[in-house]
Amino acid sequence: MSRLPAGAPIVTAAQMRAAEEAVFAGGATPLALMERAGVAVARQVARLAAGRPILVLAGTGGNGGDGYAAARLLREAGCDVRVASLGPPTHPAAMTMAARWTGPTWPLASAASAPVVVDALLGIGAARPFAAEPAAALDRLLALADLRIAVDLPSGRDPGTGEGGIQADVTIALGALKPAHVLGDDRAGHVLLADLSIPLASDWSTLSRPTLRPPRREATKFTRGKLVVVGGAMAGAGVLAASAALHGGAGYVILAEPERRDGAPHALVRRHVADASALATLLADDGIGAVLVGPGLGRDEAAQAQLAVVLASPHDLVIDGDALTLLGREVGARIGTDRRRVFLTPHGGEFSRMFTGHGSKIAATAGAAAASGATVIHKGPATVIADPSGRVQVAADASSWLASAGTGDVLAGLVAARLAAGDEHPAETAVWLHGRAAARVGAGLIADAMIPALSPLLDRPST
Ligand SMILES: NC(=O)C1=CN([C@@H]2O[C@H](COP(=O)(O)OP(=O)(O)OC[C@H]3O[C@@H](n4cnc5c(N)ncnc54)[C@H](O)[C@@H]3O)[C@@H](O)[C@H]2O)[C@@H](O)CC1
Numbered sequence: 001m002s003r004l005p006a007g008a009p010i011v012t013a014a015q016m017r018a019a020e021e022a023v024f025a026g027g028a029t030p031l032a033l034m035e036r037a038g039v040a041v042a043r044q045v046a047r048l049a050a051g052r053p054i055l056v057l058a059g060t061g062g063n064g065g066d067g068y069a070a071a072r073l074l075r076e077a078g079c080d081v082r083v084a085s086l087g088p089p090t091h092p093a094a095m096t097m098a099a100r101w102t103g104p105t106w107p108l109a110s111a112a113s114a115p116v117v118v119d120a121l122l123g124i125g126a127a128r129p130f131a132a133e134p135a136a137a138l139d140r141l142l143a144l145a146d147l148r149i150a151v152d153l154p155s156g157r158d159p160g161t162g163e164g165g166i167q168a169d170v171t172i173a174l175g176a177l178k179p180a181h182v183l184g185d186d187r188a189g190h191v192l193l194a195d196l197s198i199p200l201a202s203d204w205s206t207l208s209r210p211t212l213r214p215p216r217r218e219a220t221k222f223t224r225g226k227l228v229v230v231g232g233a234m235a236g237a238g239v240l241a242a243s244a245a246l247h248g249g250a251g252y253v254i255l256a257e258p259e260r261r262d263g264a265p266h267a268l269v270r271r272h273v274a275d276a277s278a279l280a281t282l283l284a285d286d287g288i289g290a291v292l293v294g295p296g297l298g299r300d301e302a303a304q305a306q307l308a309v310v311l312a313s314p315h316d317l318v319i320d321g322d323a324l325t326l327l328g329r330e331v332g333a334r335i336g337t338d339r340r341r342v343f344l345t346p347h348g349g350e351f352s353r354m355f356t357g358h359g360s361k362i363a364a365t366a367g368a369a370a371a372s373g374a375t376v377i378h379k380g381p382a383t384v385i386a387d388p389s390g391r392v393q394v395a396a397d398a399s400s401w402l403a404s405a406g407t408g409d410v411l412a413g414l415v416a417a418r419l420a421a422g423d424e425h426p427a428e429t430a431v432w433l434h435g436r437a438a439a440r441v442g443a444g445l446i447a448d449a450m451i452p453a454l455s456p457l458l459d460r461p462s463t
């Protein structure tokens with residue numbers, strides 16, 4: 001997945017259509033808007049083709065109309081362009097664009113391929129899978145191309161979920177990112193966003209760059225964020241989370257462990273907590289800014305008892321890993337979001353044990369946040385952060401080297417550190433730091449290596 005613009009709106013196909021309708025109501029014609037799309041596509045294709053012959057695959061709807069417009073503009077600019085047509089357009093503006101294209105045209109089935117293939121067959125209006133015949137022709141034409149550029153969406157990709165579709169190297173998102181540009185596999189390739197001057201309003205966006213500030217001059221280790229990490233059976237997970245919290249900006253991190261343990265980092269305040277009542281005593285402290293429970297907790301009776309004590313405490317919470325599985329479908333009823341802030345950090349499996357999500361990963365996560373009253377950080381190749389008010393941010397360009405044991409513990413520690421430190425947007429800041437730290441460590445990363453990479457980011461938010 002490519003680097004996507006930060007803080008860019010993400011709209012559904014329905015919202016995109018409504019935004020276009022508003023532009024039409026303001027006096028622009030569908031043809032004028034299609035010409036804008038054609039100009040944006042032609043500009044990018046000319047740059048990427050760099051003189052190589054171009055074949056534009058044109059469908060029968062609006063997407064095909066964009067393709068005919070781009071083909072004409074590329075030809076006028078001196079490029080070697082041909083069109084392979086799926087059939088006569090049915091979309092009114094596309095009919096006009098097809099009539100204005102006077103260059104060489106072949107039926108899709110008998111067209112020869114070219115080094116650069118522009119896929120303008122189907123966009124956000126596609127309703128059904130390709131029939132066998134055009135699908136075979138498409139496979140042949142794409143297989144012979146050196147560069148495959150999709151207009152708006154790779155044809156056949158579900159705009160809402162990012163499932164399916166042809167493999168593209170570059171996708172030019174028209175007017176706005178849609179869920180299919182940030183969700184799903186990497187068949188959209190490198191995503192470019194073309195501005196068509198269509199005003200948009202959306203509660204959903206890509207992750208914004210956070211505002212990071214040094215501790216206040218009058219800070220003490222306690223006011224900078226006192227955090228309790230509840231460790232469990234798997235000792236490493238708690239240490240990873242607590243270490244990440246220290247390097248992620250918390251001032252005072254206590255690791256509560258069921259056994260007496262020692263070791264680095266020595267800045268960590270280790271407390272032996274033999275049972276649930278010892279944990280309750282530790283948590284009876286007004287100075288605690290947040291509690292993290294779940295990494296390495298286990299799922300036995302002792303774990304259940306520790307979780308119950310944490311839930312009975314008044315503190316803001318980050319709940320991860322095994323604690324999410326223990327909560328399961330009862331999550332909303334048990335976490336007490338009427339009296340504190342709660343952040344849930346599930347991966348896909350943990351999410352499905354808690355919530356019966358509907359629709360795309362974005363819609364399902366937004367639904368989970370609304371139902372539970374918590375901010376839900378639904379991890380994976382695209383990490384979707386949804387808060388109970390309906391605001392969603394998506395981090396879609398994290399390194400796939402993050403698919404490695406322990407990186408989730410690091411993220412949970414970071415969310416907890418930012419929450420304890422009073423960050424207004426702890427989830428967003430944590431996910432951003434996590435992604436940037438992974439990028440800095442690079443190929444073959446292990447969770448431990450991310451931790452020292454965090455601190456420099458606190459000081460240099462622009463890297
Ligand atoms: N309305 C406009 O003036 C604008 C349209 N835009 C473009 O228009 C697209 C949306 O246009 P449409 O709503 O026409 O939708 P599409 O062009 O995505 O597809 C709908 C058309 O494809 C046909 N179709 C659907 N499934 C098919 C299949 N499996 N095999 C063959 N044909 C199939 C339909 O019968 C219909 O003609 C956007 O993605 C964007 O590219 C942009 O240019 C912005 C301006």
Ligand SMILES: Nc1ncnc2c1ncn2[C@@H]1O[C@H](COP(=O)(O)OP(=O)(O)O)[C@@H](O)[C@H]1O
Nearest residue numbers: 347379380381399400402403405406407408409
């Ligand atoms: N393919 C991927 N691309 C980018 N990030 C990924 C990918 N797979 C997992 N991640 C990220 O790695 C982390 C893994 O968390 P998790 O599954 O809880 O692991 P663990 O429990 O072992 O720490 C999450 O932040 C997740 O978003």
Ligand SMILES: [K+]
Nearest residue numbers: 119122153155
């Ligand atoms: K397309």
